[in-house]
Amino acid sequence: MKSVAGKVVFAALSVLYPVLVFCGLEFWGLSPRRLSLMLIGLAFVHFFNVTRERAKDAEGTGRANVVKNISLLVLMLMCGALAFFADNILFLKFYPVMVNLSLLCFFAFTLWKKPSFAFRMANLGDKTLRVSPERPFVERYCDRVTMVWCAFFVVNASVALATALVGSERMWTLYNGLISYILIGILSAVEFMVRKIMQNKLHSYVPVCELLRDSRPDGAVVCFDGESVRTWADFVSDVSKVRRFLESSEKRPWILHCEDSYFFIVALLSMLQSGRKAMVTANRQEAFIKEIKKPEYGFITDTPFGDASAGAIQIQDILAGPAVEPLWNAFDKNAAEMVMFTSGTTGEPKSVPKRFSQFENELYELVKVFGDDWLGRKVYSTVNHHHIYGLLFTVLLPTATGLPFRRHRIDYPSELVSIAGEKAVIASSPAYLKRLAADTDKPIDFKYTPIIYSSGGPLPEEVARKCEGITGYWTMEIYGSTETGGIAYRQSKNGPVWKPFEVCKMSIGENDCLNVKSSYILEPEGFTTGDLVEIYDDGRFLLKGRADSIVKIEEKRISLPEVENRLKQTGLVQDVRVVPMVGNRQYLAAAIVLNAEGREKFKDQPKLEINNFFKKHLAQFIENTVSPKKWRYLEELPQDTQGKIKMRDIQALFGIPESPNFKILKMRREPGMVTLKLVFPETSDFYNGHFPSFKLLPAVAQVDMTVMLAQALLGTPDTVARIQRTKFSYPILPNVPAILEMTYKAETSKLSFSYTLEEGRPLSGGTLVFSGDENA
Template sequence: MRTAAGKISFAALSVLYPGLIFCGLCFWGLRPRVLSIALLAIAFFNLVALLKTAGRGRKQALKSSLLFFFALACGLFAFATDNILSLKFYPVTVSVGLLALFGSTLAFGPSLVFRLACLGDKTLKNSAQRQFVEPYCTKVTIVWCAFFVFNGSIAAYTCFAGSDKLWALYNGLISYILMGILFASEFIIRKIVQKKMIQYKYISTFSRDSRAADSIFAFDGNGDRNIKTWADFTADVSKVRQEIEAGPQKAWLLNFEDSYYFMVALVAVMQGGKAAKISANRSQEFIKEICTEGVSFLTDIPADGATLIQDVIEKHEDDGKWVMFDPKSSDVDMYTSGTTGKPKISPKKFIQLEDEVNEFATQFLEKYDHAYVVRTVNHHHIFGLTFSLLLALMSGAPFRRNTVEFPEELKALKAHRLVIVASPAFLKRLAGGKNEPVDFAETPFILSAGGLLPEDAAAETEKILKYWPTEIYGSTETGCMAHRQSKNGPLYKPFPHNVITLTQDGCLHVESPYIYDEGGFSTADLVKLEEDGRFTLLGRIDSIVKIEEKRISLPEVEMRLRQTGLVQDVRVIAMAGKRQYLAAAIALNCDGKEKFKDAAKLEMNKFFRNFLSQYLESTVIPKRWRFPERLPQDAMGKIKTADIKALFEDSQEDPNYKIHNADVQGNAATIEIEIPETSDFYNGHFDTFKLLPAVVQVNFVMKLAHKYLGTSLSMQKIQRTKFTSPILPDTRILLDLNYDKDTGRIAFCFRNAEGKKYSSGTIKIGTEV
């Protein structure tokens, strides 16, 4: 490394060079051959710099090489010819050299200014914020190139046409003043741009002043109520962190209704050096299974043995600290339920979540700029957590504290720029209903994940919400792998750092920086992989079945049924009887409901069979059909095979009642039932005023608890009942069931969608059936 004295001497010589040449010629009477020593000295300093920076980067080597070459050439020419022109031409060669250096990076990228910015912030190169910083740096590089053209032109003019005084004045003073003005102007503009630019950071690198204290962090309702600021968040994290640090627990199970409290708890647990266990399942049996020794339950809803976060916040005072944590050693366990419905654990490090968010943000971060984030999915699932909460926090976008349940709620937010994190189930309901277009002030950005979104549902979503949803393909184990908009075709485009290959079975295999399993992760999804890396989903490997020795793809049958234009949702499954056959469950859209509103089920069966006969052999056309109002699905819109099979359990559909939907979560279920006026349940009791008898309601509780919650015990006694309102014919009712295996009690409530109660109570079960 050059000494400080050497650096000062070199800088002084370079800056004072024009004045030195002018004084040497006009006042000291020195010949050009003598003055050429100054250029040779500059060449020597650049040679030393070139040798010292060998192997440290091409940019510095190229710069030193150009300056050495130009200084040496001009110096030797002046010494050999004793000509003043070669001495005066050196400033021109410097501008030409710097123009070549800056311009070459524009041609081959990235720009020189961006490379210099990366030296100051080593995380910038791989950060999602690069998509904002790099274009700005490119513009600055172009401005400098234009300056070098201008400066070199003026320098050339003073060299060939100007007097010695004009040459010395411009090259020794004016050019430096212009350069300083350019530096100062760029600095001021950069600060203005930075204030407008989205400030994206990893959560683990946050400090207490990473955001403005009064900036909106989370909101409720339409964005104007129950607002929480960054100051509120940092204070509440401090309070909860103190509780986490003081306790002996090694891990905390987190389950919250309020997304704000959830994020406070998650960050506080990470700062407290403990592990976080995240699950949407809050049944007592599940909590007991997880909350073993060393694990406690933190929530915002009262529950046996749980710690309420509201009490913790009330208990402590803000200590003013913000604790950074190591994301590589911070554990976050995600509990999920697969298609079998059995919960499973997916262990992660917090850095994997941050890296996954960063991968997505490299493509879509600008969509979160000055946006409000709302969600229709549960924030305990990986999709809701990463895209509606973590990315919102990392980009400074406010998020809604509670879930959007109905499309009408979006109208209250139409004045804001929105990011809508939705499940396919929500968008299919939106598309299948009679919803008027929402007059958004600015087009929203809509994400969908958790399953395939039918193209007709995506098209209808665009009509209503003004944006064709961007679908994300991924899983809890892999994170986000690829994305698409189905209006552009069925192909998914992988995110930049995901490497997609095929297994021997033709299933998708992925390797990425945020999958730590050695060798990556193999899915059960069959895909067709294109040469450019894009791919088409062909269904799961277990979706290929043999019927009468003929291989058939279940997704293909579902796709054909969608082509009728009458289907909102469909699932085809293989059933086993004397021989294997197919069964189809179809939820009709508005057109389908209109077409078949007066049709018998036999007529509906015949229509769909005839339609499929155009494409499929008769042996693989479904033999059994069900037409529920909605297909049974969980909170993320995933349809489980077991729930579809349950629709076909009875040899024939019961004419006395119809189950439209069943939402089962662990030991709790909500079943939507309709009992027609023609039902036998209304006969023989109150002929002049038909209502559903209490004995029938109790029978429903026992029968449906057995079907959906797996109870196999008979009723011992009815411990408590309350009949509030009569259930009249053709009333759409909801039955809430909660089964406590430890006490053998089934709590039930008959109500309508608006919350009006018809009856409720508790039944004690005991003896084996």
């Protein structure tokens, strides 16, 4: 209490000091010598405060406060002593100058020894700032505020000095006893208003597990789809409905697959808040669902997809029910359980158990690194939110930061034009960006430059450069996996090296592969990836291919990435994968996507000449015995919906005998399903003898092609028992690409197929029953 009283007395006397000096001279008839005793007394009050608070200062504002207090005390005693012995009022007028200079030194010192004084004051009002991902943003703002105050103290001290040296006592008193205080008030008011504006620009980041009913305004937009929006009030209501449904049944794990991002996050939060384990899967093939679904498991979806979704609960049916009382609470991130599924590079689905704390820790890191880029933006996606990258960037991050997100994915590059007027963050993939680069000839006139991320595989620098020309932004790539979360990031314009996130600690582990430890990897020993790596002294690293990319051909060790890089050195290759094949002997095969220069160079040239060109180039670097023996030239490498290129899919492509009668341009393969882009040249034998004046692909050839490709890519039986249904709506013409989609159900031995044009027009389709189930 004594300390507080001393501070109050010192503050009151300091504020009233100019008025007391003026009254003493004008009205009380006091001499400068007598008035100097007031300044000396004020110095002793300050000395009392300094000695009482010194220990506390050392722990709080630190040396800056100590230096300020002692300097001011010395100056006060000096001016008081000079005024006493000289009996001169001038020395008493220096006190406001000394106060301003001491405050200037103090504020400036905190800019040198961070954090700044303004940030320390902000932290008193919000203790979470020191550990918030918004801290860098707040610190920069507080630094600017502190610099403004430093400038003010310089100006105020200069004016105070001028009034002391050349102004009258009345002018000195008016400025230092009134005007300077008014200026301080005006500056404080302006800073308060600016601070409120800046607070509105903050991300409003709240960990998902700590979100409460009133964390957002009721009218805040959560998601949108065209003109339709869902607000925070709608979100709370919908989560409450699904929670009550879940809690009305026994506590059990729930499989979750919702194509609509809004339905997905509603169901996910309902599960987490009610203590249910969420099993998030993008794979909805019947065989896979049967593999992971136990009798006691529940299943929530928004999209019926055949027998695999039998017995699943439609989330739309739950939300269509009557309104319920809001049911919302924070949940324990360390106890909340999830399971994600990944196929990595093998193609075999694998479950990856997760604690929600792993996602929260990664969200924190992402907001800390990229958060400033997202201010005032909307979130769009071209990727699936059932995989970890899409889950984090397109669902959880918007929920945590309060950014509106679009409910449905952007599927085609042409759709980007429709959002050119928006401030957008786009979570994309190499597959989408490659299509954007290939299909777009001129820049898109974005009103605001979009922020674009890519993950799921390396993005060729050439594609990133072309996309920058189209969008104005050089894509930010994220490297990581389902097991590790995000590990590092880069923009390839700065080179091929990766910069790890601050919480990720890199080392070289078993077999020279990258080992990662981070706050979102639970295992204390970290996780060892399958990627070969070179780590630099500054912590950045270079990926050098996968450990399984070193193979033996003719007893010679060869690096597949080395062959790929040599092919890219021609300047004619946009993308390439080299894979080992096993026949009578092991050999290499290369799947190549030519860039614009390559397509122009090899236009109308026979395939043999193209092969020979690349063989001749490789002969400069590698022996002929390990040079690829088979070649395919595609529009796009085989990949899944996440843009991941799997070795076994490319090997399956080379397992299809090459034929002059057809050409495969693209392939996408998921368990039980494959989509191909095919073209039948005019010279194809399929057209011989059929309508010479108007060539079209015979129905028998379409069925035969379907059977051959299904056996090679889906593992169907060798014999077709019967054709259950066929329909031929429109002819397949020479040199016109056709999309063949095939879905095989092993339980019934049924293969459904359809041919369509690229724009979606149906050509033909049907159902074939193989010999595995002739009575189906």
